[in-house]
Amino acid sequence: MFYRQVFISIFLSIIFLFPLYLVFVNSFKFENDILNNPASFPELFTFNNYINIFVKSNDLLSNSLTNSIIFTSLSIIFVLVLSSMLAFSIHFLSKKIQNIIFIFLLLGLILPTPIILIPVFTILKFVNLNNTFIGLILFFAAYYLPFGTLVFRGFMKNIPKEMIEASFIDGANFIVCYLKIILPILKPASASVIIITGTWVWNDFLNPLILLGPLEGTTVTVGLYRMVGQYSINFGELYAFMVLISLPVLIAYLFLQKYFIEGLLAGSGK
Amino acid sequence: MKINKKNLDYFLLISPGLILFSTLIIFPICLTIFYSFFKISFLTNNYDFIGYKNFYKILYKKEFFNSIQIVLVLSIVAVTVSNILGIIFAKLFNHDHKIFLILRILIFTPFILSPIVIGYTFATILTDKGILNQFLSIFFINLEISWLGNPTYALVSVSIALCWQLIAFCTVIYLANLKNIPRELEDAVEIDGANKIQKFRYLDWPLLAPALTINTVVILISTFKLYDRVLALTGGGPGRASETIAMLIIRTAFNENRVGFASSMSLLLLIISGATTFIALVYLGKREVDN
Amino acid sequence: MNILKRLLILLSIVLIPSFGSAKQIELDFMVFETPNLPAEFWDDAIERTVKDFPQFKINKIVPPNVGSMGDYLKQLQATDQFPDVMMSNFAVAEFIEAGLLLPFEDSDLERFADPVGLGLTNGRQYALPMITVVESVIFYNKSMFEAAGITEEPKTWSDLENAASNLKKNNVTPFIVGGAAGDSWAAAWPLMDLVALNVTGKDENYLKDLRNGDRNFSDPLMEDAINAYSSLVKNGWTNSTALSLNYSELQQTFLNGDGAMYPMGSFFAGAVPLDHPFEIGVFPMPALDGTPRLVTYTSGGPAVSALTEYPEEARLFAVEFSTNVKTNADDLFRDAHIPNNKLFDLEKDMAGYELHPLIFEIIEILQTPGLQHVPFFTFEVGDYALLPGLQGEVFSNSQEILSGKETSEIIDNLNSKLIELQ
Incomplete structure (x- = not known):
């Protein structure tokens, strides 16, 4: 009984994860090998695809990797700071106002971005932040703020009221209380927010495509799109590119997978 | 501690987030509503007020209804397939042995990947001489299906790529939910002599209601904003056979340069997606309470 | 203090070159890539023109797809990134009507065998008739x-x-x-x-x-x-x-x-x-x-943005780029684009190339008398x-x-x- 369950599980998982295997294995093959035996192990093992995308492709890979790393980390910091501040300070408002704010946050959480992309773009243009990484980061911060706030609020509930009251009696103001008491408590929740918003921001395609344009540089996803647009690509290089741009999130996930799932559950309002 | 106007420090904490959120999320929603009554061109920077004319035109726009239909079909398929397979995977993997721990971690990886990576992955698998057709021909099934070139199959391909990622998500949420079902309850049911189907119907299914709600809502949201996967897979083609509503809006706004018209479609999308999500939440939420 | 010093040094490193090169004219130039005209072709062609006119610094922009070049340009225009110069093998009419393209002067057109081409609107030429395609x-x-x-x-x-x-x-x-x-x-x-x-x-x-x-x-x-x-x-x-x-x-x-x-x-x-x-x-x-x-189709050469900072210079670059004989030759060899350049001589300038006979057949078709174009x-x-x-x-x-x-x-x-x- 147990072995049957193990067998079925492994068999289904292999089928399910087969596309991942394909991408990975083919990134180490020569072009002919890919076309003739896509599913097998490499007949001749090669790193050429990886070397090629670093050497040619107009620095597309190195450029997009650096850009993505920078703007993803900045977006994460913005989301962390702003949403933890909001989650903490909302606490002191009346129930009614809290609820109104939460309805708006929920609206933001379920909002498909294409709906607001045009006005966001005009607003950023108005303040001269269109086509800049700062503009994009601000937008991501705003867009993922509801998620961060909901996760942090879940953790805030566990903080005893007395603890906060006590700090105020000791003469602390809101900022001191936030920095000294709340931030340390929110640390485990931060891990969830970091890994989840990080993954979302890293993987996002449409927003950087529209809000960033081509001149400011590219992100990993837009870089992939550009690479495919160039007719001279071959499959091996495409696969290698996909492996490299997915690796950072995959590694982050493997190390922080516990927080990932906790965060998703917390963010879903449970 | 009471808040009063003197609490400058309090406002320093609460305002940055709220201001940013209002300017870049709430205010744009208002602007979308405002824009939808105008004829706007970014090329010439013209803003002409034309009233409800945009909405009137949408009534005659085949592409709009085509895209709505595509998104509805996709969401029905995605909700059913991902939930069913998610539950099956979750039931299979709900075991404490180490192997299952590893499988649980692996099964979630598709959800971590960028949709555009997934789009291109499936695009290479599903081409005419791609791996799927080669694989089928090993078993002498020479279907010669053009997975991406035939209008019907193109939609099937999009559903496959979409569900693949969502199944991963659903599985994990169901697993988390299953953990909360007390062992004693299961044992008790088993002693009662219920068969597997009965056990699932009367024990697991009602208790999995919270996970079903989360999954369904997440699936609906991701179908309504579906863009990158389809772009990479079929580009919305052949013709407009797989063009999602998000693609139509972006194309109308940025490629056809009809910003007002695109805004009016966005507004309708907002209403449709909001209503669908709301109905799902209320309906499924009620189910949770009932049990 | 130390950090401040370092910052200042860093700033000066960043700023000085941009002041120093004030005379350099930076132009964003949109080209397109196809299997026949890959990145090397454009890089070489740009380099040839820049070699003769070192005042130019050219930033090459490539749309994600040839067919969507017009769409992409609209997107760029909407995001304030409209290039200064662009190859015109997209539907230019809309851009001319929106006043986004700069008309060329008659003097710019002197070097072209057929100065009319496709881009002529209200008597003004908006896209250089660089090549002919059948x-x-x-x-x-x-x-x-x-x-x-x-x-x-x-x-x-x-x-x-x-x-x-x-x-x-x-x-x-x-x-x-x-x-x-x-x-x-x-x-x-x-x-x-x-x-x-x-x-x-x-x-x-x-x-x-x-x-x-x-x-x-x-x-x-x-x-x-x-x-x-x-x-x-x-x-x-x-x-x-x-x-x-x-x-x-x-x-x-x-x-x-x-x-x-x-x-x-x-x-x-x-x-x-x-x-x-x-x-x-x-x-x-x-x-x-x-x-x-x-x-x-006689057109396809560069068009110049009406929004460019350097209208004169951009026009100069466009004309020089499209009438560079070596570029014309490479273009004919790689993409069978028949040059519309008065100075271009099929025999002399193609001496180094072995042209496919098909290209001569196409030139023949183009020159068949009595055809309505x-x-x-x-x-x-x-x-x-x-x-x-x-x-x-x-x-x-x-x-x-x-x-x-x-x-x-x-x-x-x-x-x-x-x-x-x-």
Whole structure:
């Protein structure tokens, strides 16, 4: 009984994860090998695809990797700071106002971005932040703020009221209380927010495509799109590119997978 | 501690987030509503007020209804397939042995990947001489299906790529939910002599209601904003056979340069997606309470 | 203090070069890449011009796809990143009307053999007539023709149909057509030829009337043109893979010998290697009514943005770039683009290249006397231009034709888009 369950599980998982295997294995093959035996192990093992995308492709890979790393980390910091501040300070408002704010946050959480992309773009243009990484980061911060706030609020509930009251009696103001008491408590929740918003921001395609344009540089996803647009690509290089741009999130996930799932559950309002 | 106007420090904490959120999320929603009554061109920077004319035109726009239909079909398929397979995977993997721990971690990886990576992955698998057709021909099934070139199959391909990622998500949420079902309850049911189907119907299914709600809502949201996967897979083609509503809006706004018209479609999308999500939440939420 | 010092040094390192190079003129230049014209071609061409005019610093921009170049430019314009100079092989009319392009002066046009070209609107030229492409040609596999007993190149549409049915009887796919996803323009190629040859070339008021709203796509001539394309599909004369091939796969399919005829622009000749395993011939696509017409396109050179900081310099760059004889030669060799440069001499300037005989055949077709030259459908300008947005509709409807939709449905689609855009 147990072995049957193990067998079925492994068999289904292999089928399910087969596309991942394909991408990975083919990134180490020569072009002919890919076309003739896509599913097998490499007949001749090669790193050429990886070397090629670093050497040619107009620095597309190195450029997009650096850009993505920078703007993803900045977006994460913005989301962390702003949403933890909001989650903490909302606490002191009346129930009614809290609820109104939460309805708006929920609206933001379920909002498909294409709906607001045009006005966001005009607003950023108005303040001269269109086509800049700062503009994009601000937008991501705003867009993922509801998620961060909901996760942090879940953790805030566990903080005893007395603890906060006590700090105020000791003469602390809101900022001191936030920095000294709340931030340390929110640390485990931060891990969830970091890994989840990080993954979302890293993987996002449409927003950087529209809000960033081509001149400011590219992100990993837009870089992939550009690479495919160039007719001279071959499959091996495409696969290698996909492996490299997915690796950072995959590694982050493997190390922080516990927080990932906790965060998703917390963010879903449970 | 009471808040009063003197609490400058309090406002320093609460305002940055709220201001940013209002300017870049709430205010744009208002602007979308405002824009939808105008004829706007970014090329010439013209803003002409034309009233409800945009909405009137949408009534005659085949592409709009085509895209709505595509998104509805996709969401029905995605909700059913991902939930069913998610539950099956979750039931299979709900075991404490180490192997299952590893499988649980692996099964979630598709959800971590960028949709555009997934789009291109499936695009290479599903081409005419791609791996799927080669694989089928090993078993002498020479279907010669053009997975991406035939209008019907193109939609099937999009559903496959979409569900693949969502199944991963659903599985994990169901697993988390299953953990909360007390062992004693299961044992008790088993002693009662219920068969597997009965056990699932009367024990697991009602208790999995919270996970079903989360999954369904997440699936609906991701179908309504579906863009990158389809772009990479079929580009919305052949013709407009797989063009999602998000693609139509972006194309109308940025490629056809009809910003007002695109805004009016966005507004309708907002209403449709909001209503669908709301109905799902209320309906499924009620189910949770009932049990 | 230390940090401040370092910051200052860093700042000066960043700032000084940009002050120092104040004389350098930085231009964003949009080019396009195809299998025939890869990145090297453009890099070399830009380098050649910059070598002669070192004041220029050129930032090359490449759209994600040739067919979507116009769309991409709109997106760039909307995001304030409209390039200073751009290769003009997109539908320029809309951009001219929006006042986004700068007209060239007569002095700029002196070097071109045919200074008129396509971009002439209200008497001003907006896109340099750098090259000529013959759009309505059909390439064919000579050995397949022989095997099917076809001895002469088809001269009329019925010749073409006879040839196709003979080829089909011989178990050969008569036509290679197609273009998936982003390459819908390639799927539209035969249709654009057919409409130019049989509608806009025949009835010169059609496009004007269409623009004014006096007529729509429900027109007998238009129906015939669309029918002609869809009949190829209905008769089973086209490849079943049509809608899953991107442009470079499409080209490769014909080169692999998977079909007998390939309707494409003359630039395909640049993709045929000299030692190609089978011989390829070329003939002009016949019009349905037998009138000798040829769809040509003389334009494609750089256009200059009206928003550029350096209008004079950008125009200078555009002219120099498009009349660089070495660039013209490379362009002819790689993409069979026939240079429109007075200074270009076929024999002298192509001395270092071994041109494919197909290219000479195309030049011959172009120079055949008595042919009516027709502009390429959807690329017309001025009073003859389509309404903005219609080109994309023609592209995607061509994919619909290839997927087997009825002509009436295609015409319905085009008409409802027309109403929507008016």
